[in-house]
Amino acid sequence: MSTPQPPALHPDSLVVAAGRPHGPGAPLNEPVVLAAPYRHDPAADVNAYVRHQSSATVEAFEAAVGALDGGDAVAFASGMAAVAAIAEGQPAGCVAVVPDAAYSGSVAIFDEQQRMGRMQVRPVDIADVGAVTAALDGADLLWLETVTNPLMAVADLPALIAAGHAAGATVVVDATFSTPLVVRPLELGADVVMHSATKYLSGHSDLIMGVLVAAPERAADLRLRRAMTGGFPGALESYLALRGLRTLALRMQRAQANALVLAGRLADHPRVTRVRFPGLPSDPGHAVASRIHEGFGAMISFELSGSAADAERVCEALRLISHATSLGGVESLVERRARHAIDAAHGTPPTLLRLSVGIEHVEDLWADLAQALDR
């Protein structure tokens, strides 16, 4: 595959400029086209049905994400539809190396592929390059997360991508936690990058969407798969996702600055036994993140002394920070991840709270955390 060229504009400009209609008289924003079929065009050899031929609204979002990640973007109805397009698109008998603790939905889909006898899954600690390399013997697919959800292991992408390719595997990177502003896996040689656009890209917790980005030939295959299996996203969602994407750079700047402050203060709090955040020099992922990421993201996982019930009480005592699943929105969210059976089964400590740091004033966020921890 040819390595996509780095974008000519800074990513902070691309989030604003990419995916706009151009030409005299064009609207500044691609309109929301709400149509399933289009009128038959005798001059065009296309299936004029939106799932097959796509729509200008969806393509505007794809153009922007593609420009950011340096590839050809294919949008999906959810992050999981994007994960499924990869997992279900592998030939029967595929050997997949996956993180031993990854996003619960991805774990579930790979486990299901294995249960159905379609895939052999090898879970591995992706922070351990040697272990991944050993597991890659005879593998067809290497699935990575830039930073694992929720244990915050940081993937050494250049080393892991090289190991994956040396073994002949396709390397797919879920970059949901990082966004293209923090790391662009295609520039580091990955074959496909995946985002849950539900999270940072759209940024307002008001829609569900996903996206895969790859070189044009692979993207064309993924488009055919999307047309066949029906994971095509809605036009309203695509419009909102692109509108949200316009402020991604500003949102990330603030959220990351907030996270850096909060992680340091949490680490000093007597009730907190461990903070998992690559921005802390003591974090096992700090060196790798400092080398390959621009910024440390805005996700923090931290563990509390006491019981799971105590940790739940902290979540309930928060006022500004909402007790809810999901992440990547302007508003801060917290969740005890071991509530989910898959996370608990894959080593998430019972009192681990995953905090998605939003763009509120950092002192209001800290005051909220402090009052909940101190009661």
Ligand SMILES: *Cc1c(COP(=O)(O)O)cnc(C)c1O
């Ligand atoms: C949320 C999430 C997904 C799944 O995306 P949906 O949009 O919820 O379907 C995949 N990977 C990661 C890391 C996520 O956080």
